[in-house]
Amino acid sequence: MYIYSFSNYTDIPTDNLSDKKKLLIKRFNRTDNFINLALLGAQRCMKDIKINKDSSIYISSKNGNMNSTIKVLEAIFLENKLPMPFNFLNSVNASTLFFIAQNFNIEGKTIFINNFESAIVQAYIDVLNNKTTLIGNVDEAISDCELRQKRFKSKDIKEYSRWLLISSNSLTEKPIAKISDIKLTTDNKSPNDITNLFDFLESSSSSFNFIGKNLSLNITKL
Amino acid sequence: MVYIEGYSLLSAIEDTTNAIKQLRKNSYEPILIDEEIKYYKIPNIKPLDYYNIIEKSVIDAINSANLSKDEIENSALFIGTSSAKLPLNEIYAKQDKEILKDLEIDKITKNIADKIGIKNIKTIISTACTSSSNALIQARELIKNNMVDRVIVVGIELYNEFTIRGFDSFMLLSYDKLRPFDKNRDGIILGEAISTVILSKKKSSFELVGGAIKVDTTSITSPTPQNLASVMQEAIRSANITPKDIDIVKTHSTATKQNDEVEAEALYKVFNSQIPKIVALKPYIGHTLGASGTNELVLLIESIKNGFIPKTINFLDIDDKCNIIPNIEELSAIKGYYLLNYFGFGGNNSSLVLRYGD
Missing domain, CATH: 3.40.47.10 (Thiolase/Chalcone synthase)
Known part of the structure; x- marks a missing residue:
């Protein structure tokens, strides 16, 4: 299994969340911060690469679309009214998958998942079945700074949208790295963070052993 | 080949065994949760029972498959849910007017895996109405490709106003009856239920x-x-x-x-x-x-x-x-x-x- 491209967008918002829509190559109506964040990372990963319609998409996220979820909860429980339909729709995780698929004209499998390790394992099986797979790891910050500090109890709140394009040896582009020795393991008490994997791809190192909570693999740059 | 080794269900028509009696009735009426909106509610559960209900569903399925401790330990856990922890967050929102108090979605898998003793990979799939059907398909692929021997797949959807009001905002709810393919059908009636399906290579019917x-x-x-x-x-x-x-x-x-x-x-x-x-x-x-x-x-x-x-x-x-x-x-x-x-x-x-x- 080969990595053909990657992106590693990270932002540390201090006051307001940045306007990602301005940075997008292709924009969509009624998308919110989380969806635009996902689109931004995916567009940077895909650049001009064309992939088959039957390709798969995985988005992993710890917290999903928090800002639209908060808007819906506030409407119902603080303002005692029906939520705005598009806030509800954007809060549904499948909506983000929809826009990514629409952006790249994909009609294959789309899965929203809570951890990147599991996304890699499932993408690996898709690649074994000759599918190209786009995998993202996306998490947004809460736009309400006060609520943000209270919930996360941390000064540095990061937003990130990191993506990998993986496939067997079938794309016309040259792969940048090979993933091998993919194995599932029982719980590992001191796992690597997925950040290490993307840091490695940006570094000058040639090889990296990723040992996660339930997954181990090797990446060798080509 | 991937088979269904065990399962459990808790829904508005009670548990797996009692559900059969209800399925043989000529009608089933959901309850009214406000002046107009109807809902299929699991009898006798409280919102704060969230983790206990999930645990019970998984244990019931494990018992039906008669799994050993080793088999449980090496199983993967796949959860399919669209509302995830919203039922819990809504309790805090109602009680304390605090929005999104309980953030970490991983707690669902961690809590269940720790209690039951599952040590292989744990995953939550959230793709709206297809969450647990997709979890079943992905789990099947994992077994078929020899990545794991067994996957415990859990579908969770418990009462939450977020979804009810969201569907209401799209005017998709019926205030009458849920009538598939009927000329006079007028929409969805939502319900809560939880079920567990154990997939493995062990042959079954x-x-x-x-x-x-x-x-x-x-x-x-x-x-x-x-x-x-x-x-x-x-x-x-x-x-x-x-x-x-x-x-x-x-x-x-x-x-x-x-x-x-x-x-x-x-x-x-x-x-x-x-x-x-x-x-x-x-x-x-x-x-x-x-x-x-x-x-x-x-x-x-x-x-x-x-x-x-x-x-x-x-x-x-x-x-x-x-x-x-x-x-x-x-x-x-x-x-x-x-x-x-x-x-x-x-x-x-x-x-x-x-x-x-x-």
């Missing part, structure tokens, strides 16, 4: 022989017949059979005007005029969204085990636009292939193929 997931990017809220037909065809192909081999279709049929019409058109595209027998299960337990994948699979399996296919209640008049008459009388269970459809928001659609036989 129920084999998950195929499945497919496809995204339809035409509209974020409305499916197209072309895509629904294509996902059914791909699922059938993946089972190495043809549409003619399908004996019964468990439709998604949410009972909205548009969705049932589109599903009907897709069925005609796949099966031409030879539509297999149709069964719709939502009138018994409501639309249980992300958990409908495992819930409706368990309801169907338990019925088959008891020798019958449930009748589709609430259907009265044929809709010429759908031209579908679901089975309005109970049928005898047959050995053969069952196609199960699940379609969702965001154009996320999936179909499963189940084989019942020796």
Whole structure:
């Protein structure tokens, strides 16, 4: 299994969340911060690469679309009214998958998942079945700074949208790295963070052993 | 080959065993949760029981499969849910006016895995109404490709106002009855339920022989017949059979005007005029969204085990636009292939193929 491209967008918002829509190559109506964040990372990963319609998409996220979820909860429980339909729709995780698929004209499998390790394992099986797979790891910050500090109890709140394009040896582009020795393991008490994997791809190192909570693999740059 | 080794269900029609009695009644009435909105509620549970309910569902399924400690430890855990921890967050929102107090979604898998002793990979899949059907398909792939021996798949959808008000904002709810394919159908009635399905290579009478997931990017809220037909065809192909081999279709049929019409058109595209027998299960337990994948699979399996296919209640008049008459009388269970459809928001659609036989 080969990595053909990657992106590693990270932002540390201090006051307001940045306007990602301005940075997008292709924009969509009624998308919110989380969806635009996902689109931004995916567009940077895909650049001009064309992939088959039957390709798969995985988005992993710890917290999903928090800002639209908060808007819906506030409407119902603080303002005692029906939520705005598009806030509800954007809060549904499948909506983000929809826009990514629409952006790249994909009609294959789309899965929203809570951890990147599991996304890699499932993408690996898709690649074994000759599918190209786009995998993202996306998490947004809460736009309400006060609520943000209270919930996360941390000064540095990061937003990130990191993506990998993986496939067997079938794309016309040259792969940048090979993933091998993919194995599932029982719980590992001191796992690597997925950040290490993307840091490695940006570094000058040639090889990296990723040992996660339930997954181990090797990446060798080509 | 991937088989169903064990399962459990807790829904508005009670637990797995009692559900069979309810499935043989002629009607089932959801409760009113405010002046107009109806809902299929699990009897006698409290919102704060959240983790206990999930734990019980998993333990019941483990007991039905008679798994050893080692087998549990090496199993993977896949959860399919669209609302995840919203039921808990709503309690805090109501009590303390604090929004999104309980953030970490990983707590669901961690809590269950720690209590039950599961040490392999844990995953939550959230793709709206297809969450747990997609979890079943992905779990099957993991076993088929020898990544794990066994996956415990849990579908969770517990009462939350977020979803009810969200669907209400789209004017998709029925204030009357859930009537799949009926001329006078007027929308969805939501429900809560939780179920667990254990998949493994251990041979049983129920084999998950195929499945497919496809995204339809035409509209974020409305499916197209072309895509629904294509996902059914791909699922059938993946089972190495043809549409003619399908004996019964468990439709998604949410009972909205548009969705049932589109599903009907897709069925005609796949099966031409030879539509297999149709069964719709939502009138018994409501639309249980992300958990409908495992819930409706368990309801169907338990019925088959008891020798019958449930009748589709609430259907009265044929809709010429759908031209579908679901089975309005109970049928005898047959050995053969069952196609199960699940379609969702965001154009996320999936179909499963189940084989019942020796």
